[in-house]
Amino acid sequence: MSMTQTASPTIDFAALKQRQQATWASGDFSVVGARIVFQAELLVETADLQSGWRVLDVATGSGNAALAAARRGCHVVGLDYVPALLERGRQRASAEQLSVEFLTGDAEDLPFPDASFDAVTSIYGAMFAPNHERAALEMARVCRQGGRIALACWTPGGFIGETFKLFSRFIPPVAGLQPPVRWGEEAHQRKLFGASAASIAVYPRTAIFRFPSAEENVAFFRTWYGPTLKAFEALDASRREALSRELAELARRFDRNRGQGPIAIAADYIETVITRA
Numbered sequence: 001m002s003m004t005q006t007a008s009p010t011i012d013f014a015a016l017k018q019r020q021q022a023t024w025a026s027g028d029f030s031v032v033g034a035r036i037v038f039q040a041e042l043l044v045e046t047a048d049l050q051s052g053w054r055v056l057d058v059a060t061g062s063g064n065a066a067l068a069a070a071r072r073g074c075h076v077v078g079l080d081y082v083p084a085l086l087e088r089g090r091q092r093a094s095a096e097q098l099s100v101e102f103l104t105g106d107a108e109d110l111p112f113p114d115a116s117f118d119a120v121t122s123i124y125g126a127m128f129a130p131n132h133e134r135a136a137l138e139m140a141r142v143c144r145q146g147g148r149i150a151l152a153c154w155t156p157g158g159f160i161g162e163t164f165k166l167f168s169r170f171i172p173p174v175a176g177l178q179p180p181v182r183w184g185e186e187a188h189q190r191k192l193f194g195a196s197a198a199s200i201a202v203y204p205r206t207a208i209f210r211f212p213s214a215e216e217n218v219a220f221f222r223t224w225y226g227p228t229l230k231a232f233e234a235l236d237a238s239r240r241e242a243l244s245r246e247l248a249e250l251a252r253r254f255d256r257n258r259g260q261g262p263i264a265i266a267a268d269y270i271e272t273v274i275t276r277a
């Protein structure tokens, strides 16, 4: 896999991406992925993917959107830079008798010719590539004219956006790096895709994360979700305790049940369907 990047005067993208890859390879994202199957099913319907289409799912993880597209008779490639997650995707496809090709690769350097897919999907995936412009250009490049790019991205002010903001209070982010949740702003997406789009439709959505308590939500993400696990690993004991407490408070702030019974955390995101010009 190539880790090369277009030059930036301030950010060492190659080193940064190695660290990000190690983060996503930690924990086991497939366990978290099992909690967001519904959003993959919804996105492929919003995008109206057609049977027989060739579909690429970028940053597929354990294959949520790839499998959702394959369930609709699409010919699917799922690409990610964590081989262990792709292996989970293969197991899931095999359990459902679905044929999906899972490929190791970088969202910013897609190993496909121009216009080779009818649709490109990415669920909370491409948004984590450090070079936003390059990831967007790559997805647009491999999508044919009239084809669709369908994305799900967390919003900056929603639960996940606030979670990342909290992490950056504990661990300063790389200077000059655009936050991933900018992809959850319509204006940013219009800037990224405007030149390659015939139309852009945006749909505000809310995902719900359900746990018996706020503390169990924190424990779940700390065990399985690489970014949370790595944030805790980087802190000393007292800072870990503070982060744990603040994450639980955040979960309570977004609790749809308002403290009555188990927690139901509302996490806002946007779906975008871009028709390729």
Ligand SMILES: C[S@@+](CC[C@H](N)C(=O)[O-])C[C@H]1O[C@@H](n2cnc3c(N)ncnc32)[C@H](O)[C@@H]1O
Pocket (backbone or CB within 6 Å): 020, 024, 025, 029, 033, 036, 040, 058, 059, 060, 061, 062, 063, 064, 065, 079, 080, 081, 082, 085, 105, 106, 107, 108, 122, 123, 124, 125, 126, 128, 129, 130
């Ligand atoms: C939040 S997970 C989402 C996974 C999957 N799309 C889903 O819906 O379950 C983010 C995924 O993006 C992948 N990822 C992040 N940056 C990437 C990059 N530059 N190239 C390939 N995969 C990347 C991670 O390995 C991880 O699997």
